[in-house]
Amino acid sequence: MSIVKIPPVLRQAVDGERTVEAPGATVGEVLTNLCRAHPAVGAQILTPEGELHRYVNVYVNDEDARLLQWTDTPVGGGDTLLILPAMAGGAG
Numbered sequence: 001m002s003i004v005k006i007p008p009v010l011r012q013a014v015d016g017e018r019t020v021e022a023p024g025a026t027v028g029e030v031l032t033n034l035c036r037a038h039p040a041v042g043a044q045i046l047t048p049e050g051e052l053h054r055y056v057n058v059y060v061n062d063e064d065a066r067l068l069q070w071t072d073t074p075v076g077g078g079d080t081l082l083i084l085p086a087m088a089g090g091a092g
Contacts, residue, residue, distance in 0.1 A: 013040035028071030055086040
């Protein structure tokens with residue numbers, strides 16, 4: 001199982017946990033299983049078609065998954081994924 005670090009903005013969706021474990025052989029499988037176990041996470045990071053929103057960044061062991069194989073990036077037990085939704089806003 002991979003460890004998924006949950007940013008503060010998503011912690012309410014996982015009962016306040018900072019990290020959760022999720023099974024899967026690829027980033028996509030881990031995220032799919034995370035969203036199945038915690039549907040409120042999926043509502044925040046997935047499009048209605050089930051794809052990751054373009055503003056969601058995923059890091060595997062501190063490396064940007066987009067620079068690897070994105071959702072096809074292989075992961076193994078003990079790998080750490082970090083989900084980082086981009087923040088927007090500010091003074092107008």
